[in-house]
Amino acid sequence: MKRFIFTLIAALFVISVSAQPPQQGGQRGGDRNARMIEMLQASLNMSPEQAKKFAPVYQGYMRELRQVRKDTKAVVDSYKGQEMTIKVAKKIMLAQLNGDKQIIQVKKEYIQVFVNYLTPEQLSKVFTLGQGPRRPRGGQPRGPQGQTPATPRQ
Numbered sequence: 001m002k003r004f005i006f007t008l009i010a011a012l013f014v015i016s017v018s019a020q021p022p023q024q025g026g027q028r029g030g031d032r033n034a035r036m037i038e039m040l041q042a043s044l045n046m047s048p049e050q051a052k053k054f055a056p057v058y059q060g061y062m063r064e065l066r067q068v069r070k071d072t073k074a075v076v077d078s079y080k081g082q083e084m085t086i087k088v089a090k091k092i093m094l095a096q097l098n099g100d101k102q103i104i105q106v107k108k109e110y111i112q113v114f115v116n117y118l119t120p121e122q123l124s125k126v127f128t129l130g131q132g133p134r135r136p137r138g139g140q141p142r143g144p145q146g147q148t149p150a151t152p153r154q
Contacts, residue, residue, distance in 0.1 A: 033059075043129055044122040054117040058126075061110045065103060072099030 033055065040058060041051040075095040082088050107127060114123055 040129075044118070044125055046122065050117070054114075057110075057113055057117060061106070061113075064106045064110075068099055068102045068106060072096060072102075075099075 036059070037051045037055045040046060040055060041048060044051075046054065072095060076092050079088050079092050111123070114126060118126060
């Protein structure tokens with residue numbers, strides 16, 4: 001009987017959650033473009049006009065970086081099913097280094113574009129946006145390999 005009641009409550013919960021209207025703009029997290037413009041404006045101390053002009057350029061920059069990272073991950077993931085040998089490890093490291101080299105190239109190219117939109121102070125900040133320490137959604141800092149660091153015993 002308890003199992004039946006629990007199943008019934010769980011089903012009602014799922015139905016009520018799925019009946020919720022979609023979030024603002026129909027996208028996950030609402031209007032990303034507006035939030036990105038606000039973030040740029042605040043982080044780089046931009047005027048609203050400057051942020052609106054710069055936002056599409058910055059979006060192109062971020063899109064290119066994501067594509068390089070995605071391509072690099074695809075190459076590295078292609079070796080997952082193989083036995084880890086020195087040869088495979090070298091191929092993985094070379095793929096990651098090649099990805100790093102491509103990211104540096106994209107950044108170099110965008111410096112030439114960003115100078116048309118930004119002050120020297122803003123230009124120096126733009127490449128460090130979003131590169132601070134990241135915290136997972138649970139709020140715990142992560143160590144190497146995505147593991148939660150061990151806490152010292154007292």
